[in-house]
Amino acid sequence: MSKLRVNAFTLSLDGYGAGPHQTLDSPLGVGGENLHKWMTSTRSFHKMIGRDGGTTDTDDMLTARGFENVGAWILGRNMFGPIRGEWPDDSWKGWWGDNPPYHVPTFVLTHHVRAPITMEGGTVFHFVTDGIHSALEQARAAADGKDVRVGGGVATIRQYLQERLIDEMHLAISPVLLGSGEHLFAGIDMPKLGYRCTETISTADATHVMIGRA
């Protein structure tokens, strides 16, 4: 059965999340020097951004696993780009260049209508203006039996969690204090929503936490 998944979503020790776009756009962003280190050091990540080398350890396995059997993605608008409000024109096509790392239909949540964009490598950005349920329905249809991955950011994951729609979530807790940002769990009662921690795996650079249904 097609699952709705979160993979490789990184949190600081104090619970703040940051989407991977921050890594791709500014790998050494404010306070985030070591936040994504567990992932950016892996061979899978290197390959994704067209580099050689990288580690082939547990962190790499978990990074790679996040891309397996994914038929569509859902992204919050802030993860797609820095523009707020109406789209001024069609020039912004994401942080990721001409060939984004998705390679499947990718649904961007927004309040502002925009025509789909076909990128190189199989990624097609679709802009969804009628909410998270519609985005999920469209993504499931596009995924054709494969899973749908929610890329983030925090606000988008929180919305799907609150509707109990996420089936599996892999979080990576990095040994970094951020001090501010969007908190993933604040005000969300995970056990009450039917979730529990099913497994933890620790590596040198992160504690990986698997969350599933109770």
Place this chain on the structure above:
Amino acid sequence: MSKLRVNAFTLSLDGYGAGPHQTLDSPLGVGGENLHKWMTSTRSFHKMIGRDGGTTDTDDMLTARGFENVGAWILGRNMFGPIRGEWPDDSWKGWWGDNPPYHVPTFVLTHHVRAPITMEGGTVFHFVTDGIHSALEQARAAADGKDVRVGGGVATIRQYLQERLIDEMHLAISPVLLGSGEHLFAGIDMPKLGYRCTETISTADATHVMIGRA
């Protein structure tokens, strides 16, 4: 130099803290079945509550370390007991029986005056009604050069953190989602207060996080 320390303070994955009194009083409290497992399984903990056996691993070493070179403790009132408001009488003497695990002067923050209580084994409970700075001053004097340990709970640790008074903090993050409670870091900007993560150590039952001054 005498340090103000937090040791072995356990947090859930979603950031909620619970003081060790919950373990001593109700080891299987609401949602907390596995929260303190890393500690309650250790030889040091077993010894503290008068039992034989227990593990002698990293978790045990970290539990034991929390009691080394401690000359005085500071506890929030809720960690001392369930009574709120005025003390109805002198019958409540803590959760820990006649011989509490402190064995040194222990300063309890409260708004309500009460005479000190001398327990077996060296613990003397002093009740401090004029705030956290006064409690620290009295504890430092009593500690006679040794460190002062803040036992908790969350509200007490938060107050000392916000005043930048804590020198070292050892947190244990357990693979448990609690869903509600008091959040240790909410609204506290740790990097801004001058703190950073200095080390993490993972065991089967917890990720131990060491926090110190940047």
